[in-house]
Amino acid sequence: MGKRFVTILIIVFILFSFTGCWSRREIEKLAMATIIGTDKVTIDGQDKWLISANMIKPRDLASQGPLGGNGSGSDKPTVLVSSIGATAWEAGRNLAARLPRREYISHANIFVIGERLARDGVDQIIDVILRSKDIRLNTWVLVAKGQALDILETEPEFEELLSQEVMGIVQNQPVASKVFTIDIKRFANQLITPGQDAVASCIEIFERKEEGQSQPGNSSDKGNGQKAVRLGGTAVFRKGKLAGWLNDEETKGYLYGIGRARQGIISLSVHELDKKDVAFAMTRASSRIVPRVEGDEISFIIDIKAEGDLQQHDDTRPIARPDVIKAVEQKAAHEIKALVENALNKAQNEFEADIFGFGNRLHKRYPQFWKQIQQDWREIYPDIKVTVNVEAKVRRTGMITDTPAVN
Amino acid sequence: MVLEKGKVSSRQGVLLLTFTVVVSTAVLTVPAITAAAAGRDGWICTLVVATVYGLLTALVIIKLWQRFPNKTIIEYSQIIAGPLGKVVGAAYILWFIHINSVVVREFGDFILTSFMPETPLIAFNIILLFLGAWATKSGLEVICRANEFIFPLFTLSIAGVFLLAMQEADFSNLLPVMENGIKPILRGSWAPMAWRGEIIVVSMLLPYVDDSDNVGKYLAYSVIIIGIILTFATVFTTAVIGELTKYLTFPFFELARCITIGRFIERVEALVLVMWVAGVTIKVATFFYIASLGTGQLLGLSDYRPVVLPLGLLLGVWSLELFESSIQSIQWLTEVFSFYAFVFELGIPLVLLIIAVLTKKGGQQKSG
């Protein structure tokens, strides 16, 4: 008993002496990054990493209540910090020169890759991310048009923090199916899977402009040059290097092609040729990419099934009739097919990037055949024949049937 | 001489204990090793090849035990092989200690890599060994009871990871099956085989099991259940993480990190770590115990407890000095451990059994 007591005492004593060292980090001594940007810059002829991050000032945020109260305008709740180094981590640690707190990136759930870095090749940054114990595989990857630093400089409009704003936008994407959002896990897998090229969502800055000026992505917010971020389009990589961008419509086609489209509107011309008079609101869609090998001939069939409701009808002609609905379905199928083929065309011919993962499907279906052609896949890819079959169904017509006629 | 007076049921000692002993570390490391060798076919290694091997090992252990029902492998090796048996016994004890120090080291490295990089390794090793030594001193019954208590929590946490990761899973990642033929699968099977073979620990425990009728059945169950769990682990890591699996050091841990429930419960991997601590404690305690018991039996002591402290010190030093870096330890686990384990798990027992059959040593019990 006495011996045991002494042992326990010694243990407790040792434990006490352990406290206060090693991996302990007090929560208020952390500089929490919420969004991280990585860029490559050339300084004095040398390529360097530029790491930037939005760090939270918790007191400013917390004092306004739990993130709700709109900023009293006294101060920005975040600080943008950035530094340069020969490696990404050196750059990160160089922040210490100006941070009174230890940088902490576990809560950064958005990773922005600058355009220049993306063009140089994302493999380097993927290594940095995967090796770190603090960055999770479900962190979102966004590729900036321009510098990531500029994106991080943008003020959020709705939310308190830019990261929340971007997170919100990312999560809101399925309703439009115009942006391909991807996390690091999938992104890295796309990069390393043979017969597959990577894509990532693109983040860009748009300025609120005077009325009438053209703006990216059909947005028409008015204002005097305030900057905001938007997600639009897709960055296409070829062999891990940024090859180019798909715009919103092409992205939509791409999403249909790979079966990642969830909801979204497709405008159709049903009654007349040049007037889009029906909005087909998709509720679910699926796609299947089937490889075919006949002899040495490789072809693919993309089977797309889309289902949706009639959301808008801009004509007084009757529509709630099976034959008209059938026509709508055909138009919708045709429209989707055009979208997919457009994206396909761009991927095959402009970027020569296998973003649909045709090679991967071929590999899974015909592993032996794939082995023979794996080396030459990039040469073969642009010329393979892809057939797109679309089947669209209109299930419901909303709260009314025919459009009420106006006298 | 009976060094252990406690008795455990075969469910406690055979089914549950072997499960924890094997799974606690295997689930952490095996998916990475099999993925590195066999790619997405890792599950075939764990499901088929290793299970067959495990059942074979179980058969040999049971046959030997039936000849010497009240003896541990340390004791009957001396009966079978005479003076050479002492050497075999000593080798086994060294092997137990060695494996244990590898386990301790492995786990320390894991925590260091994924949670507390600034903490010295020795802190984790000492703590783990302290718990192990305490459990060892408390005896077999306590180890079994503690294991029985954490078993449901341990299994639930593993199953929980599977269930929660399900929504992220893309099972087409498993295709194509057996792309490069059988060879990489066999190569990838070494590691799961070596782990499954760790059921050899029961050869030290079987004399203390009080319902001997169920031993064979439970040992087989254990091998199969371990097979299923490890298969799930490999299948899910491949399905969720995909091609990336083979690059990761701890794929199952990465799987836990992927979990999100409703965007609020995220980053739960620390809780999973917590359950692993429990499992590894049991594993370390079991190996510690059998090493102490074996030493006691080999030296003819009346109690095994006095050797716990010296063995603990040996374990502590060994676990620290074993490898210079985590790279080395992974390389050792991948390339050396399997063959090394094979000798002790199946090789020596098989030889012992053959000699025993040929020389007709040991009571021929009814076949089970």
Place this chain on the structure above:
Amino acid sequence: MFGFINKIKNIFSRQISENEDIKIEKSSENVLLSSNLDENIKYLRSVFDRCNDVAMRSFQINAEEPIDGFLIYIDGMIDEKLTATNVLRSLQLNPAILKGQEINRSNAFNIIKDSFLSTTEVHIVNDMTKVVENILSGQAVLLIEGTPQAIVSSVRQMEDRSVEEPQSEPLVRGPRDGFVESLRTNTTLIRRRLKTSRLKMEIFKVGTLSQTDVAVIYIDGIANDKIVDEVKRRIKRIEIDGVLESSYLEEFIEDDPSSIFPQVNTTERPDRMCACLLEGRVGILVDNTPICLIVPATFLQFLQSPEDYYNRFPYATFTRILRFVTMNIALLLPSAYIAVLTFHQEMLPTPLLISIAGQREGVPFPAFLEAIMMEMVFEFLREAGVRLPRPIGQAVSIVGALVIGQAAVSAGLVTSAMVMVVSLTAIASFTIPTISGSYAVRILRFPMMVLAASFGLFGIMVGLMAILIHVCTLRSFGVPYITPLAPFSSSDFKDSFIRMPWWAMIRRPKFMGLQDSKRQKLGQKPGPSQNKKDDKGGKSGA
């Protein structure tokens, strides 16, 4: 005489060795009563020298030739009225009612015993130590000239509390009676519930000075004989000067005395005691305390309340699981808070992290110190509240609410999150239905906090594993402490975290190795009547 004094001497000089003591007991038995009354009186007077509360009365029995009698008792421990009417008066006044019998010195003793004394319980002793013992335990002792024997007449009546609702284990549904200080009342409360001759109560005297009655209670044929014998053996072994409360006994009969976990269950409720007896456990009742002991104890018992058996079983199951959760909260919440805040910040959802970080910015202490401080303050308050008289106790709670409340937060000493944690912990610890169980949790909370501050969740888990290993080593009278969880038993599991309905709990707990493990008949699950006529009747009625 000498034996008695020797004994006292021995105790004071602390030279007790087992053998010596047994010798003393034997030698003291040798002082027999003398047939000379005066000698006996002299002896007793010397024994009770300076004992102011011992009443002695000499009287004469009204006979041809008056016979001297002597009555001795302790004032206040007997029923004076009863003694006066039933003992003294019958002796002094009514020998005349005896017909055809002459009272003389030789037969007086027997006649008095058989015919005169109208108290219910009478027995005879012939050795002085017994006489003294009986006097001390509140009997009236009657000595008659010429007979070397003494009549012990049971007229015991002590000042006693009436049976009240137990303070420490109140229930919403269930009987309202609780044990009191008197052993006899307590055994009655049990006997009233278990009207069987198989209910055995064996009395032992423990305490060389206190001579406290200790009753070992069990149901013959249900309780495991080995456990009963072990209980008796351990109680007999005790050498102590006085037993003032059952905890004295508890500490002597525990299996692992240095453990933080209680290995003996206590209760104030006769219903709970009876339920345990029916399970095959052994009860130990100690005179002068309402707290009774139940062995063997298992860990889960400390999370169970008798009310679990009186409420409907789904709800009982729910509350039991709830209690297990709250026990874990009471044990782990502060340490988990420390661990998450200093090691695993990534586990918090971002908004929560920001909010806590914002609060923490003004606080000068590290999270660990903050938590330890607040937990200590809470323990201060609890201790202060328990010991103080009620009116002052309220003042304490008001001050306490300020200290661990808004005032502390606005002073910037602690965060409101910490206040939340401490209050939650406190509430959770109050849900543990047994006090001894909650003590263990209260104490263990602090080492867990230290571990959490050193190693985060890893440290917590190490602490839990250490607790688990310790708990697994514990046995209470041979029964593993954490049964039925480990070793697992599916039939015992029916009454653990869950409570199955009574008709499903066919067997008594298996882990006790019972002789008669069947509790009830199989297949008593109630249901609507199978009789069709009845059914129809029911329908038409409705």
